Structures are given as C-alpha cells and as structure tokens.
Amino acid sequence: MFKWAIIFAVIGLIAGALGFTGxxxxxxxxxxxxxxxxxxxxxxxLILGLTVARKVT
Structure with missing residues (x-):
C-alpha cells in the first residue's frame, strides 16, 4: 500500500514539475x-496483533 502511495506521489511530483496540474x-x-x-x-x-498475542500466551 505504501509502495503505491510513493509511486503516485512521484508521478504527481513529476507531473507537477512538467506543468500537468490536473x-x-x-x-x-x-x-x-x-x-x-x-x-x-x-x-x-498492530492492535489486533497485540491483543491476540496476549490471548494466546
């Protein structure tokens, strides 16, 4: 998910630098x-992992 966010951020920065504002x-x-x-x-x-770990041990 974060990988795609970074990819779209880079695309947005490149498009902004080239003047494609939309x-x-x-x-x-x-x-x-x-x-x-x-x-x-x-x-x-993370919260689910912490709560499940307490119940298992």
Whole structure:
C-alpha cells in the first residue's frame, strides 16, 4: 500500500514539475488517500496483533 502511495506521489511530483496540474493533483490525491488507508490498516493490524498475542500466551 505504501509502495503505491510513493509511486503516485512521484508521478504527481513529476507531473507537477512538467506543468500537468490536473494530473499532478489527481496523482497526489491518490497518493495521500493510499498513504492514510495503509496507515490505518497498519495500526489496526498492530492492535489486533497485540491483543491476540496476549490471548494466546
């Protein structure tokens, strides 16, 4: 997930440098969305991992 966020961020930066403002804004928006979704999933899995580990041991 974070890999795709970085890819879209790079695409957005390149498009912004070349003057494609619409494409840059769209790519950066997707990158931001993927970053936050990935972060939320990582936090949820961390919390689940900690709670399940307590129940198993």
């Amino acid at each position: 494409a840059a804004g769209a790519a950066m928006g997707v990158a931001k969305l993927l970053f936050w979704v990935g972060l939320v999933i990582a936090i949820v899995l």
